[in-house]
Amino acid sequence: MNTSSFAVDSSRGKTGDTAKTFILPDKCFQKHVGCAWGRGNKFTIYPRSQTVNKTPTDAADSKLMNIKQDILLFTPILRKLVNESNGTYLSLQKAAEAAKVSDNQVEFLKLSRQFRSIIRVCLENLQEAATKAEGIEKNNLLSYITIFYSIECIWHLCEILYIDNIPGDIVLPYLLEWVRFHFPCHEQTAAQLLGACERGSEEHEDYWDTVVGMVVQGRVDVARALLKLHSAGESNEFKLVDNSLRSMPVYSVYGGISTGEFTISWKHWQAECRSKLGSRVLASQPKLELIMKIIMGDYSAFESIRSKYSSWFDILGGWVMFTAPWSRRHELGAAAAACAGMQPAGRSHLDDMVRALLEGDLHQVIHEIQQISDNGWFATHLTDILFHCGKLTIMDKHQTNVTSRLRDSLILEYGCLLMEHKSLWSVGLSYLASCPPEGLRRAELILERMPVDTEAKAMKIIAEAKKYELIGVAQSVCRCMCARHQSAGRAGGALCWAMRGRSSAATARAAHAALAHYTQHAVLPAQDLLLTAGSAMLLSDALLFLGKYCDFHRLYKTKEFKKAAQLLVSLITSKIAPEYFWETLLLDTLPLLESDEPVFTSNDTYEIMLCLELRSSSLDGEKADLLRLALARNLARTALAEGDGTEEKAQ
Amino acid sequence: MPLEVQGTFVSQKISKIRWIAEDYVETKCFFTGSWDDDQNSIKVWTLESPHEEEEVEYPRQLSEYLVNGDVTQIKFTEKNKIAVSLSNGDVKVLEVSLYDKQFPLKEVFHWEKLHNYGAEQCSCTSLDTLEGDIATIGEDGNVNILSGRRGEVMHSIKGADSCSLHSICFIKHTEVITGNVRGHMKIWDVRSTNNKPSAAFLLAGDELAATCIIHHPTQPHIILAGSESGALAVWDLRMNSFPTSLVNAHSAGVSEMQFHPENPHKLLTCSVSGELWEWNMEAMTKSSKGPDGQVMWMPLQDKKSMMVNSLIPALHKSINSLHCDKGRILCGADNEAVYLIKNFKY
Numbered sequence: 001m002n003t004s005s006f007a008v009d010s011s012r013g014k015t016g017d018t019a020k021t022f023i024l025p026d027k028c029f030q031k032h033v034g035c036a037w038g039r040g041n042k043f044t045i046y047p048r049s050q051t052v053n054k055t056p057t058d059a060a061d062s063k064l065m066n067i068k069q070d071i072l073l074f075t076p077i078l079r080k081l082v083n084e085s086n087g088t089y090l091s092l093q094k095a096a097e098a099a100k101v102s103d104n105q106v107e108f109l110k111l112s113r114q115f116r117s118i119i120r121v122c123l124e125n126l127q128e129a130a131t132k133a134e135g136i137e138k139n140n141l142l143s144y145i146t147i148f149y150s151i152e153c154i155w156h157l158c159e160i161l162y163i164d165n166i167p168g169d170i171v172l173p174y175l176l177e178w179v180r181f182h183f184p185c186h187e188q189t190a191a192q193l194l195g196a197c198e199r200g201s202e203e204h205e206d207y208w209d210t211v212v213g214m215v216v217q218g219r220v221d222v223a224r225a226l227l228k229l230h231s232a233g234e235s236n237e238f239k240l241v242d243n244s245l246r247s248m249p250v251y252s253v254y255g256g257i258s259t260g261e262f263t264i265s266w267k268h269w270q271a272e273c274r275s276k277l278g279s280r281v282l283a284s285q286p287k288l289e290l291i292m293k294i295i296m297g298d299y300s301a302f303e304s305i306r307s308k309y310s311s312w313f314d315i316l317g318g319w320v321m322f323t324a325p326w327s328r329r330h331e332l333g334a335a336a337a338a339c340a341g342m343q344p345a346g347r348s349h350l351d352d353m354v355r356a357l358l359e360g361d362l363h364q365v366i367h368e369i370q371q372i373s374d375n376g377w378f379a380t381h382l383t384d385i386l387f388h389c390g391k392l393t394i395m396d397k398h399q400t401n402v403t404s405r406l407r408d409s410l411i412l413e414y415g416c417l418l419m420e421h422k423s424l425w426s427v428g429l430s431y432l433a434s435c436p437p438e439g440l441r442r443a444e445l446i447l448e449r450m451p452v453d454t455e456a457k458a459m460k461i462i463a464e465a466k467k468y469e470l471i472g473v474a475q476s477v478c479r480c481m482c483a484r485h486q487s488a489g490r491a492g493g494a495l496c497w498a499m500r501g502r503s504s505a506a507t508a509r510a511a512h513a514a515l516a517h518y519t520q521h522a523v524l525p526a527q528d529l530l531l532t533a534g535s536a537m538l539l540s541d542a543l544l545f546l547g548k549y550c551d552f553h554r555l556y557k558t559k560e561f562k563k564a565a566q567l568l569v570s571l572i573t574s575k576i577a578p579e580y581f582w583e584t585l586l587l588d589t590l591p592l593l594e595s596d597e598p599v600f601t602s603n604d605t606y607e608i609m610l611c612l613e614l615r616s617s618s619l620d621g622e623k624a625d626l627l628r629l630a631l632a633r634n635l636a637r638t639a640l641a642e643g644d645g646t647e648e649k650a651q
Numbered sequence: 652m653p654l655e656v657q658g659t660f661v662s663q664k665i666s667k668i669r670w671i672a673e674d675y676v677e678t679k680c681f682f683t684g685s686w687d688d689d690q691n692s693i694k695v696w697t698l699e700s701p702h703e704e705e706e707v708e709y710p711r712q713l714s715e716y717l718v719n720g721d722v723t724q725i726k727f728t729e730k731n732k733i734a735v736s737l738s739n740g741d742v743k744v745l746e747v748s749l750y751d752k753q754f755p756l757k758e759v760f761h762w763e764k765l766h767n768y769g770a771e772q773c774s775c776t777s778l779d780t781l782e783g784d785i786a787t788i789g790e791d792g793n794v795n796i797l798s799g800r801r802g803e804v805m806h807s808i809k810g811a812d813s814c815s816l817h818s819i820c821f822i823k824h825t826e827v828i829t830g831n832v833r834g835h836m837k838i839w840d841v842r843s844t845n846n847k848p849s850a851a852f853l854l855a856g857d858e859l860a861a862t863c864i865i866h867h868p869t870q871p872h873i874i875l876a877g878s879e880s881g882a883l884a885v886w887d888l889r890m891n892s893f894p895t896s897l898v899n900a901h902s903a904g905v906s907e908m909q910f911h912p913e914n915p916h917k918l919l920t921c922s923v924s925g926e927l928w929e930w931n932m933e934a935m936t937k938s939s940k941g942p943d944g945q946v947m948w949m950p951l952q953d954k955k956s957m958m959v960n961s962l963i964p965a966l967h968k969s970i971n972s973l974h975c976d977k978g979r980i981l982c983g984a985d986n987e988a989v990y991l992i993k994n995f996k997y
Contacts, residue, residue, distance in 0.1 A: 083986045427986075452737065455790055457687065492814045532857070533833075
């Protein structure tokens with residue numbers, strides 16, 4: 001199933017647009033259908049029978065259908081973008097932290113450029129893949145390219161308007177650069193013509209379009225050079241236009257003149273141009289007339305060339321240059337309206353975004369870029385960088401500042417989306433972690449539900465959890481691993497993970513299981529672990545008992561009977577032994593009682609006797625009698641020996 | 652020339668990365684193994700300059716060999732053969748063509764479910780190779796010694812550990828050392844049949860896993876182990892049981908270590924915290940003569956006295972693997988990128 005990943009804003013869109021209908025392909029879903037949510041944007045539908053008690057009729061009839069959102073960002077090429085931008089995003093968070101104490105605008109600009117270069121690399125990769133691909137795949141790649149072209153274009157404009165540090169806020173040179181970079185037009189022809197450097201270049205079919213194009217892009221020098229290549233280039237008309245182009249005042253913050261002074265010389269120059277035009281000298285050369293009109297900022301002239309370009313962005317630079325070259329960053333709204341209005345037909349999405357951006361309505365911009373089908377990559381990163389630059393202020397209808405809430409919600413959404421992916425979860429986690437406290441709570445919920453196939457993965461999750469101080473997650477992963485080993489009867493694994501998770505309940509459970517295993521199979525599991533475990537043994541009484549009991553076995557095996565006996569007595573008298581283990585514990589005294597050298601003192605023997613009588617129910621009659629006999633014999637031996645010793649001493 | 656670092660994103664988390672050795676010419680090709688993806692694979696890459704005149708080289712994929720489960724270790728058994736351990740319990744020996752690296756990898760041997768919990772799947776966590784022999788370990792706590800030439804299991808130590816094993820290293824032909832999830836290290840004589848380690852000791856008191864073990868290239872009785880805590884331990888096996896030194900190094904687990912193949916004084920380590928360090932171990936080997944005339948291994952005091960350099964700015968994600976060949980180091984990381992570091996002085 002392939003549902004569109006297009007984000008639809010339900011509040012603005014019509015209800016009819018927001019719902020999508022899919023036809024289920026199988027007949028088995030015709031009657032009753034059940035549905036259950038899975039992890040992330042995933043759900044499963046299944047045919048649900050109303051009659052429960054019937055045995056399942058036919059296996060072929062009952063099918064499960066997994067339905068999930070198709071995530072564009074999970075395609076291999078875009079995964080590179082996701083990972084690379086994650087690095088830049090994290091650097092940005094660090095820079096933002098540093099910016100709290102010192103101004104860090106330069107750093108932000110650097111990071112913004114880094115983001116743009118990441119987009120560029122991604123576009124190059126997509127283009128390369130598109131040339132190799134065929135069919136649907138090619139179409140997909142081409143549509144991705146369109147998406148990322150507009151992202152690159154918007155990001156660049158955003159950088160100019162909000163992130164870059166522009167001297168005096170005079171935006172024109174940057175705007176021209178933006179137009180030239182994203183909407184290159186006639187550049188090749190111009191280079192070709194100039195390269196050939198032949199008189200009579202007007203023979204070339206695109207000659208005039210190229211000249212006008214260069215003027216509109218603000219490349220006055222190139223336009224003049226091209227005009228000189230016209231066969232009539234030496235004529236008066238051409239000289240007149242060349243003169244006007246040459247004498248055009250260019251505003252610069254560092255030019256040493258104020259805006260007022262500049263405006264006067266600018267007006268003067270315009271009046272001159274107007275009089276030249278009015279004198280009808282150029283009447284014989286309509287194209288030159290057009291150029292003159294354009295450089296005078298004549299609306300109808302711009303309108304007449306608008307149809308030659310695919311969008312109004314192409315002429316925006318020229319319009320600003322020839323109508324108000326002193327425009328500051330936030331004064332571009334009118335120019336945008338004028339250019340966009342020249343051809344009212346068909347507004348594209350990119351139009352809306354650029355318009356909103358030039359008008360300075362960032363709220364609208366973010367709303368618009370959320371509609372791009374890139375799963376929120378662009379909206380998240382752009383909003384974040386604008387937020388950190390302090391350029392984003394968004395008010396809700398009650399005039400409260402919701403900027404940081406907007407940023408957080410976008411990042412949380414994006415982070416959760418990535419956490420769905422088997423490999424990208426750690427990237428998603430780093431986004432969630434940058435939005436405390438809610439991000440970490442969400443991360444906790446998702447991490448706990450992540451499938452853990454191997455211990456390597458478990459250890460990775462624990463390492464990540466520790467990095468963000470999600471101790472609960474680390475423990476729950478340990479508990480989960482412990483439970484898995486436990487249910488498969490692997491005592492070592494269960495004990496080890498229970499101890500790692502520092503969970504007393506889990507260690508107690510694992511220890512009891514190991515003890516029970518011993519009572520049944522007479523093999524003590526995980527001895528290597530128990531004999532080397534350190535302070536973790538203190539996590540639960542059962543584990544401590546198990547550890548000590550294991551130590552008893554070791555002593556017994558190495559024939560250190562005295563020490564073994566002491567340990568055993570202390571285990572018996574400490575009374576931490578679980579009920580089911582008393583039989584084993586008491587019977588373990590038997591071989592020691594029967595040893596050649598007495599190893600229990602008479603006091604020890606009394607203690608064992610006491611325990612035996614107190615817990616007579618744990619041993620059956622015959623065994624108890626056997627033990628009583630052994631105890632009595634040992635008592636006789638030791639009483640005599642001890643008696644001798646004390647008497648000797650007394651004498 | 653200054654150190655040059657260049658990252659390439661490859662759309663898969665890289666668990667292991669290995670240069671493919673060449674005779675007489677500079678190495679150009681390398682293997683990567685991926686993990687934690689829907690479909691993991693072993694890939695062969697070559698370094699290429701897209702434009703003739705440019706110095707910059709980018710990796711280009713030559714072939715891909717799909718595997719089930721995560722790639723957990725890649726080691727060479729011969730010049731053009733690798734032993735690969737997988738998280739589904741399988742072990743494979745794969746061959747790359749000497750003449751045409753673009754040719755798909757050929758499977759030479761395949762041990763299916765070599766490590767298992769009966770019917771249940773169990774990860775083969777690592778392996779080591781020595782002159783064609785392969786020693787594998789798994790979460791099941793077993794050790795298997797395989798012949799990479801004849802393709803048979805020569806010896807198994809069942810239940811070598813009650814917990815899962817995470818690292819292994821050949822000390823000599825007949826001896827391997829293993830480290831488990833709790834940092835319990837055991838030395839095994841692979842000829843003995845009693846399933847008892849010939850020695851056992853703990854890495855550190857913190858009960859964290861021993862993530863990698865290597866031995867010193869010229870003094871094989873010196874064993875180094877990296878811990879999940881980021882610590883580095885050194886043992887002199889002639890007097891084992893306690894590490895000669897235990898250094899708190901990285902801030903998170905050591906993922907892989909390598910002595911420089913041509914300069915045994917240089918050690919490289921990488922970590923889960925995204926660091927890649929170069930250690931100057933000369934101070935350790937400038938050893939004094941012990942009372943019995945033996946060369947003593949100097950204990951490490953702290954890492955400051957050891958000249959530790961960070962080779963790249965710390966990544967935001969774990970560096971899982973490194974491999975060094977002369978002045979060039981390859982790293983594979985969890986941010987789905989491989990890094991090539993050039994002009995490394997050794």
